[in-house]
Amino acid sequence: MSAHSSLVRASLGGVTGQTKRSSFLGDGKGSMSARAAVRRPSTVQSAFPVIVPSPRDSALAARRKGTTPKAVREPEQSSMASASDKLAEYVANKGGKRVIRKVLVANNGMAATKAILSMRRWAYNELGDENAIKFVVMATPEDIGANAEFIRYADDFIEVPGGKNVNNYANVDLITEIAVREGVDGVWPGWGHASENPKLPTALKNNGIQFIGPTAPVMSVLGDKIAANILAQTAKVPSIPWSGDGLVANLTPEGTIPQETFDKAMVTTVEECVAAADRIGFPVMLKASEGGGGKGIRMSANKEELIVNFDQVKAEVPGSPMFMMQLCTEARHLEVQIVGDEHGNAVAFNGRDCSTQRRFQKIFEEGPPIIAKPHIFREMEKSCAEIDAKHRLHRCRYG
DSSP states (O other), rough: OOOSSSSSOOSSSSSOOOEESSSSSSSTTTTTOTSSSEEEEEEEEEEOOOEEEEEHHHHHHHHHHTTOOOOOOOOOOHHHHHHHHHHHHHHHHHOOOOOEEEEEOHHHHHHHHHHHHHHHHHHHHHHHTTOOOOOOOEEEEEEHHTTTTTHHHSSSSEEESSSSSGGTOOOOOHHHHHHHHHHHHHHHEOOOTTTTTTTTHHHHHHHEEEEESSOHHHHHTTTSSHHHHHHHHTOOOOOOTTTTTTTTOOTTSSSSHHHHHHHOOOOOHHHHHHHHHHHHHSEEEEEEEEEETTTTEEEESHHHHHHHHHHHHHSTTTTTTEEEOOOOOTOOOOOEEEOOOOSEEEEEEEEOOOEEETTTTTTTBBSSOOOOOOOHHHHHHHHHHHHHHHTTEEEEEEE
């Protein structure tokens, strides 16, 4: 089987090492298999890679027409080694300590497509070879049946169980098993799915694989709304009145908020809720720190509503700690995008306005945000960058 043959790694009920030829991509006349598209640098630099038929597809097309295919040559091993050397040299020159030559993209759709195209473009611009980094993607039967674009951009793909994302892109054990077996150097999680699950970077680290994103402690801190607010206050970022007013913390050796400090910000009974609301002032928002997607959040205009909402929030996100914040009326939901590294460097990449919502869920996001005056938003960016740099949060979003 040639290097350009379309392969599907069978994994029903779990990932195995078996392979089989694709029977659903690239078999029909004029169609293109998942491996039948290779990207080669164009003579004119383009924003997107140029897609050309692979040697295997050229030969097949020639046989269908009854003609003799032109001689084709696979990439020389020397050129592959040269690309690898360039990558290693680039990392060394920048003071890096790890060379990432092969990446598992643990996501699908637009997230996976944008990731692969962006990294290929970077490799072409910096190294003159967009294939310097190899990409392996995970693909469900649904993705494969739809001839998903991200599969065609990858160098190889692994078929994973379909259905809910706990069967595939949110399955930490499955992602880790694939990463280890495929011998990848790093895993890019995209957004959603397992991208904010602290168990994933921990599992990958234990297997010597780089998680391309924040560390597990960072996820634990910023993935929890109570911890995130305490962290912001510690970095002297202005906060609206809430049940954890004035709390600051020195992070534990694991990079998390001390439990004693965390507990002080919680409201655990109706009586504590009422007392906090009296101090903060109505109207208030009662929230579950592990909630999201419109779940575990209720507005209360008075004491009677708060008593009823306490049980509702508790039932929507069972077991989650709860806290309370003053409701800001006629406010806008603005977010700042931050990128940082483990050495304390951080930069703000503008932001977005996420105010258009329904049932506490964003409908769409607008960028850049124009409702805030430039100097005010610049102060927001500086505050967020300060949190990132101080605590080395790597890649975050603040709202």
